[in-house]
Amino acid sequence: MSGQVRWFMPVIILLLTMVGCSNEEQSQGTEPLEMIKVQLMVPDEVSIKEDVALQMKLTQGDRPVDDADHVQFQVWNEENEPAAPAADKGMMSPEDLEAQGAITAASAGDGIYEANYTFEEAGVYVVQVHVTAGSMHAMPRTKVTVVSGEAAAQ
Incomplete structure (x- = not known):
């Protein structure tokens, strides 16, 4: 069971990193609307x-x-x-x-x-x-x- 956890943790970290980077790119591309x-x-x-x-x-x-x-x-x-x-x-x-x-x-x-x-x-x-x-x-x-x-x- 510990072998599965060791293999699964890097995959989760990789997914979180990809999601975090894609959200950062989107927020940088949109400017707030001016009133x-x-x-x-x-x-x-x-x-x-x-x-x-x-x-x-x-x-x-x-x-x-x-x-x-x-x-x-x-x-x-x-x-x-x-x-x-x-x-x-x-x-x-x-x-x-x-x-x-x-x-x-x-x-x-x-x-x-x-x-x-x-x-x-x-x-x-x-x-x-x-x-x-x-x-x-x-x-x-x-x-x-x-x-x-x-x-x-x-």
């Missing part, structure tokens, strides 16, 4: 009934991303924030966002996505973009003040 970066480009102030281009720039590392899975702008008056999804539901789907009035943005190239929007009433609005690119999701927001035509002229 996506979303830069909102929305004016701070607009006039009522003015057609506004809501824009954002999407990059990963220092490269523009033109093939995001979903980019949608959601706009609401800050006094009427939409209800958040239930905790057990998780992130809202693009279809759920669209049902709440979100606008799908189109790629303009060089990582820029845009959608047009017209504000119908004066007030302070929240503009939030929902971006999904691969396995990453970002949803930054900013505020826009909408003023009447007379206030904008002054």
